[in-house]
Amino acid sequence: MHSSLALARYRKVAQPQPSEVEDPHSVIEVTLRELLRSAQALLAAEMAGTRGPDDHLNRALTAIYILQSSLDFEQGADIANDLFQLYEFTRLQILRHWRREAGGDLETAVKALEDIYGAWVAIGKTQR
Template sequence: MTHASLKKYQQTNKSTAQQASPYQLVAMLFQKLLGNIATAKGAISQKNYDLKGTELSNAIAIIGVLEGSLDFKQGGEVSQNLASLYKYCSEQLLTASTNNDPDKLEEIIQVLLPIKSGWDSIPLESQGRVSF
């Protein structure tokens, strides 16, 4: 990718994020999170440990953003459960990184997929009222 096309890609992504609703931003974060973990999984199999480290650091940062966006007052028990799952996933990502364990990464993907699927299935008319 040339410098000019990279710059255009970054501007497009920034513009998309600026125009997205809070609901869409969370959906984008989940997509990016799962992509980071999948890329790290591939990097481990290719013994590209620098890429693995970068991808898992980004994944942990995204989980931090997701956790930080929880609304415990309105979300109640759902928010508490999500916070626990996010903490678990962050801990497991660190373990997977330390041990170069692609199976652990797959386990984390399987934990996150139902959450993403549930998020994606929220009806359009309810998206503005969603709060966790």
């Protein structure tokens, strides 16, 4: 990816999006969306050969904490465990990016988050 394209992508995802939360499903949806936006911004920076802005690092880590702590391991053990592992994988990839460590796979984490976010939005539409 050319650095100008990466910069344009970063600028697109770096713009704050207003949100209003009405129910618990929406809280998770907003949190997932913000995590995805920050992870995409960090990925765009990585592809441009730079380290992403600290505010996106902080937002992503906060969103991961919220998502991990909201999982119900008693009622949905299998899916809760899988989601916890996905969020943990994402957290580790974000930290590797920030530390500029080799062997990170932020792109895979972003793709997985896109899938999870899409599925969560679809679930919300069927519940409304």
